[in-house]
Amino acid sequence: MASASHREMTVKDGLLGLSPAFSGEHAWCRDKMMISKELAGGVPLPAFFRDGGFQRAIDRYAEISGGSDRRAVVSMWSLYYFSGLSIPYLLARRLGGQALPVGFEEMTIALEDNGLPRAFGVPHAGTIESGVETEGFTAVGPLLETHLGEAVMRLKACGISAKLCWNNAAVYIDYALRLTGGEPSDGPDLPLFVRGHLPDGGVNPFCGCVSYLDEEGEQVARRKVCCLRYMLPGIPSCGKLCALPSQRNPQ
Template sequence: MTPEITAAVPDSLGTYRDGVAADSGTGTATPLSALHDPAVFDATLAAFEAGLGVSPGAVDRRALVSYWSQFYLAPLATPAMTALVRLGRPLPLGFATTRLALDGAGRPARFLVRPGTPEGSAPGLAGLVEDHLRPFVELCRAQCGIAPRVIWGNAAVILDYVAREIGEPETLARPEVAACLGWCGGPSCALSPLARALCDRRRRTCCLRQRLPGVPSCGDLCPVRAGGRCGAADGP
């Protein structure tokens, strides 16, 4: 979003260094609030499906939405966590005020935020959870009936990974971020949906990607193999 944030992103996360940018008001980006319209959401998902080379309607819609959410969350998490951990400030990523741009394969590529937008309703990572992730999880549930725990699991794994790439000492130096990820105890940790989605740094619920043809499974990392839950049905 700014040269300062871009420069602070670790090289290992460079693919998503520019995942958040200032919104100039031009281009074909979609307001996130418009995704509540089933027609808009279906068109966005269809572009992603085509990019995967999957025949329309040929796969479990919940698995497709879960996989799409992983591509959505990666460019969101990288600049957002970098700004929180390394610069000590949140990005103005409220779901209601942000637009989404897709790449040529229909994948979420960049979040466009309005200059001057308030930074969030809560400090640290909790602000991103309440202002963006919670509405996003509800959007996915409403559009395909996927269990919220699946999307929370995707978000938790990606944010945890980004935080560790940035550096565990740096992240632990931001107590509000570390607590929200479940890295330490206390009330904030107990209440965090991200912390609840992980157990001993491992996700609790399957992301369903094994249901998509041509998409590699998580292998030994899959929680179902370790006695975890399949997230196909709706539920908390």
């Protein structure tokens, strides 16, 4: 791995939001991740999960969505959580060389009126890295080491499996890695999803979460575990991505 040179990143006047990568087609990320002091209604993540905020959010989303299966409600909620966290983080890291501080203990979260995650706050704009490889495991490493395990542990305590949580995170990580280039565009050889162990020897929770199949000449991404969205009224199918054949093209 190349040697790294870091310098502190500062945000100027909020013109580009938290990261210069949050521009053009990625400008929507400005509303999903920002400095915590600029996030209206933000609550520290540890307190949110510890003091009942998460349970109230799930209750609210269940009421609004009409979802009667709590596993499906929590799973759908987590999809918004993992997308709002993972995509901006990887865009900043891979397009801007910017390592955002995404440790679970130091972040905040704000919700929509329906209880779903609206945005995340980080304590500062992180560092700019020079000469750091940001492929696969290296790109995802800090997110995995400092945040995802903590989030999965708390979501699991609400009745959904850890495998479901990791798969929900994996689909957005896969999307962001492909969106930012530098990985095989068709995905089947992406080490993050095919190797059983992490670089440090630990078990890789993403192994097998996303696979790429050839269907009539088209490379199709497929989840390993269904996200249960079909149990919620009015939620569209995720199509060919779905792990369940019966739900890929519902009538």
